Amino acid sequence: MVFNSIDFLIFFPIVCLVYFVIPKKVRYIWLLVASYYFYMSWNPSYAALIAISTVITYLSGIFIEKSDTKTKKNACVALSFIINIGILAVFKYGNFFLENVYSLTKALGITVREAHLDLLLPVGISFYTFQALSYTMDVYRKRIKPERNILRYALFVSFFPQLVAGPIERSENLLTQVQNVENIELFDKDRIRDGFMIMFYGFFQKLVIADRASIVVRQVYQHYTNYGAVEIILASVLFAFQIYCDFGGYSNIARGAAKVMGFDLMHNFKTPYMATSIKEFWRRWHISLTSWFTDYLYIPLGGNRKGQIRKYINILIVFGVSGLWHGASYNFIAWGLIHAIFQIAGDIKNRYIIKNRHDNEVLRILRIIGTFILTDFAWIFFASDRFMHAIHVIGQMFTGVKKASLLSLGLDEKMWGVLIVALILLVIVDILHDHKVSLMKFFRKQNVVVRYAMAIVLCYLTVLFGVYGVGYDASTFIYFQF
Amino acid sequence: MKFLSNAKVKVILMILIFIVLFAAVNLGLGFLTNDDTLYFSRVSINEMYEDKDIDTIFLGSSVCFYAFNPEYIDEKLGTHSFNLATMHQGMDGSYALLKEAGKSHELKTVYLDLFCSIPTLYENKKRVDLTSTYLISDYMKPSIDRVKYCIDASNRKHYFNTFLLSRRNANMLLEPAAVTDLLKKKLTKTYLSGGLIYKDTKPNEYASKGYVYNYKALKTEGNLMRFGDHNPINVDKLSKDWIKAFDGIVEYCEEHNIKLVLVATPLSNFRICNVGNYDEYIDFINERIKGKDVEYYDFNLLKDDVFADTTTYYSDDHHLSLKGTKAFQSIFTDLMSGKVSRSDVMYDTIKEKLEKMTPNVFGLIVNKRDEAQLTFKPVTNITSGKFYYEVIVMDGDQNELWTFDSREDDIILGDGVTGEITYCDSGRCIVKIITYVDGELKATTIVDVKNE
Numbered sequence: 047m048v049f050n051s052i053d054f055l056i057f058f059p060i061v062c063l064v065y066f067v068i069p070k071k072v073r074y075i076w077l078l079v080a081s082y083y084f085y086m087s088w089n090p091s092y093a094a095l096i097a098i099s100t101v102i103t104y105l106s107g108i109f110i111e112k113s114d115t116k117t118k119k120n121a122c123v124a125l126s127f128i129i130n131i132g133i134l135a136v137f138k139y140g141n142f143f144l145e146n147v148y149s150l151t152k153a154l155g156i157t158v159r160e161a162h163l164d165l166l167l168p169v170g171i172s173f174y175t176f177q178a179l180s181y182t183m184d185v186y187r188k189r190i191k192p193e194r195n196i197l198r199y200a201l202f203v204s205f206f207p208q209l210v211a212g213p214i215e216r217s218e219n220l221l222t223q224v225q226n227v228e229n230i231e232l233f234d235k236d237r238i239r240d241g242f243m244i245m246f247y248g249f250f251q252k253l254v255i256a257d258r259a260s261i262v263v264r265q266v267y268q269h270y271t272n273y274g275a276v277e278i279i280l281a282s283v284l285f286a287f288q289i290y291c292d293f294g295g296y297s298n299i300a301r302g303a304a305k306v307m308g309f310d311l312m313h314n315f316k317t318p319y320m321a322t323s324i325k326e327f328w329r330r331w332h333i334s335l336t337s338w339f340t341d342y343l344y345i346p347l348g349g350n351r352k353g354q355i356r357k358y359i360n361i362l363i364v365f366g367v368s369g370l371w372h373g374a375s376y377n378f379i380a381w382g383l384i385h386a387i388f389q390i391a392g393d394i395k396n397r398y399i400i401k402n403r404h405d406n407e408v409l410r411i412l413r414i415i416g417t418f419i420l421t422d423f424a425w426i427f428f429a430s431d432r433f434m435h436a437i438h439v440i441g442q443m444f445t446g447v448k449k450a451s452l453l454s455l456g457l458d459e460k461m462w463g464v465l466i467v468a469l470i471l472l473v474i475v476d477i478l479h480d481h482k483v484s485l486m487k488f489f490r491k492q493n494v495v496v497r498y499a500m501a502i503v504l505c506y507l508t509v510l511f512g513v514y515g516v517g518y519d520a521s522t523f524i525y526f527q528f
Numbered sequence: 529m530k531f532l533s534n535a536k537v538k539v540i541l542m543i544l545i546f547i548v549l550f551a552a553v554n555l556g557l558g559f560l561t562n563d564d565t566l567y568f569s570r571v572s573i574n575e576m577y578e579d580k581d582i583d584t585i586f587l588g589s590s591v592c593f594y595a596f597n598p599e600y601i602d603e604k605l606g607t608h609s610f611n612l613a614t615m616h617q618g619m620d621g622s623y624a625l626l627k628e629a630g631k632s633h634e635l636k637t638v639y640l641d642l643f644c645s646i647p648t649l650y651e652n653k654k655r656v657d658l659t660s661t662y663l664i665s666d667y668m669k670p671s672i673d674r675v676k677y678c679i680d681a682s683n684r685k686h687y688f689n690t691f692l693l694s695r696r697n698a699n700m701l702l703e704p705a706a707v708t709d710l711l712k713k714k715l716t717k718t719y720l721s722g723g724l725i726y727k728d729t730k731p732n733e734y735a736s737k738g739y740v741y742n743y744k745a746l747k748t749e750g751n752l753m754r755f756g757d758h759n760p761i762n763v764d765k766l767s768k769d770w771i772k773a774f775d776g777i778v779e780y781c782e783e784h785n786i787k788l789v790l791v792a793t794p795l796s797n798f799r800i801c802n803v804g805n806y807d808e809y810i811d812f813i814n815e816r817i818k819g820k821d822v823e824y825y826d827f828n829l830l831k832d833d834v835f836a837d838t839t840t841y842y843s844d845d846h847h848l849s850l851k852g853t854k855a856f857q858s859i860f861t862d863l864m865s866g867k868v869s870r871s872d873v874m875y876d877t878i879k880e881k882l883e884k885m886t887p888n889v890f891g892l893i894v895n896k897r898d899e900a901q902l903t904f905k906p907v908t909n910i911t912s913g914k915f916y917y918e919v920i921v922m923d924g925d926q927n928e929l930w931t932f933d934s935r936e937d938d939i940i941l942g943d944g945v946t947g948e949i950t951y952c953d954s955g956r957c958i959v960k961i962i963t964y965v966d967g968e969l970k971a972t973t974i975v976d977v978k979n980e
Contacts, residue, residue, distance in 0.1 A: 052684050052687055052688075231535075233535040233536045233538070233539045234535070234539075235535065235538045235539050235542055238539055238542070239542060242546075460699055460702045460703075463702065464702070498545065498546065498549055501546065502546075502549055502550065502553055505550065506553060506557070506694070509554075509692060509694065509695060509698075510557070510694060510695060510698035510701065511698065514688060515685055515686070515687075515688035515689055515695070516685050516686055516688075516689050
């Protein structure tokens, strides 16, 4: 079940309706049932995997606390990681590994039968695995006491708004709220209204911008030999907004849905394309994943505490792994490593050449544009099917400047108009947010008539101009594949 | 006020107000962007609700709303009938309208038209265009039946358009001039009082009680022609949804003691002959209603001397013109009243009809090939004979470009392509093909190449 589906439009109100009327004590049980139902709507067998991950990490927390020696604690953590990462590795990277072994043996002249695992990649496995593992680490580091109620813990792992595409929540935030769900004041009109507004904006991002941009991106990237530099650059720029609005839109729908039910999920995006450096970009983009890797990989590797060279190696490792986390394919690894290289180059530039000035608005805007260009170049690898596909797309830019009319890229004049206006709105919203102008605060200050009008307008922008239903193929969220 | 201090009430009120506003905006935007100014069903379904004494209804597609005039029929049969046919009405639409009419009327008779194209269409879930559904659902009173009809009519992809009127033509909001034009049409007294806004040319016109005048008629010169064959009716692959709805109608009528009469309005001989296996369809229907108290009159079996297939009786190969309707209704009411018997006016099978009919060429099936070529074959009940063709190729201004006469050649009738010509490869081109069989002129067909 995806958010942009009739199923979810029926599911969510029913879940809320029951949630709002049932006794407080069983609220978390109802949410757990709903979350598992949500997840099993993809494939019922997925429930087994998330249940295994839940049980393993739940038990790890208890055993870590009960263990009296550091060795035993470490063993619990190691076991939790091995099992969870093992499951992730088999389902997500098993075939990638086998393909590479086959290629290597073939290159070495060794005859080996090509093997393939017939496994479906469970939706969201990367997200909930990391979320569950963060709990293990948080208990180990005594940031949180282990949860004794397995059902509450299971809800923390499987909470449906953020289950399949994040944000990757920390136990200090989400688990704490799950533990206090009975105390949530459900009938808070302002919170519910805000939650719905965030959801509406998320749907706008996803259905009006992301899915419309994807039409052009798909057309150009799948038929890149027909296009020149202008079309490819245009498609790549649109991809930057497609993935931002797809993923950011999902996160907003998740945050909004959770808010309606009384939960506060973390912000996963903070106007990422307003970043003035790659380093800053990663403080604004997929924040939950960045902080996860920082806390559980970069810092344990030594972070920046072991000298510059080691720091750069750690950055390469973290971003390489991050790329791999996104997909079992070399183009994703390349994407990650490109970011690492950019970040290292930026660090070297600041350290040894010239530091960024923060007092000049023109320079700041130029840095924003420059950062966008760098991230967009990296996105080419993300948008491509394979590493060589990305190379060919880049190469195609040098075969000609412009080879086709904009109207041959999948959108007619009116649809281009809608996309451009929607992008302008998005950029305005992001600029305002970046300058700490809170649109939610502005919204709350208006009188009731204006608030209803704003809600209806935002809703109808999506209803009328969203890419869904007849004439469009259902577009799943990009990050579901991770 | 005290009750509003209750947080629950505030939340519920907030949500309810939003839903009401959402629905109102949906209707408002739908009003601005959906052009139903010429939808006959908007008028007919509303009229049905207002007319409290209906005891007889006609259900079917456009062939039906052109063919049955309730005023005429009521005069002849003493009924109080209503024609609930709508454009491209599927059997599920017929069933929905039957139930709708049955809610507020004591129906005694239902005439269900079985135009053979309808059951060969896609299954509901594969429907691409839902206009035929909306022509009915948009004007039904709000009810669970209406929702169920909409849900069952298509796959989920269509639900947004089905239930969100504003979404169907949302792109029109990007054309302010078009919205203004439509608003001008809708804010007229005629529309607001439930009438229709016709364009300057009126090929048809709503009469009353669901009947529609068809002013179009084929010209006296020129037999029917069609690009591409009609498909044979594959009775093994008829839409399961059609069959289910059909069975539902039969059962409904049984349960409610309603006389069900299955009819098929007469299609042109050109159509019936080209389909080729129409008898299999008749057999299928007869098998379906075996043992049930259902009558079935397929008016494609009408004898030539009772209902001559002159081109002026039709506006195309399946719709009756005004003249054709008048001729048909007379036979229909005579048959229904018992003035004439089935065997007086009908053959038993299409095969018999085509065998006993005067040998004739009903028209040509034409196909375009590359390099400005047309191929054609005659649609005919002539099983042996020497066919030849006189071909005249003209430009758009009727200037003759060249002619060809194959009377020197003997072309024996065979299957497939029997003629091939090259027409002008640029601009408008009109090809006149005169078909002779054994020296006798049998058909004149005019092919306007532009109108593919």
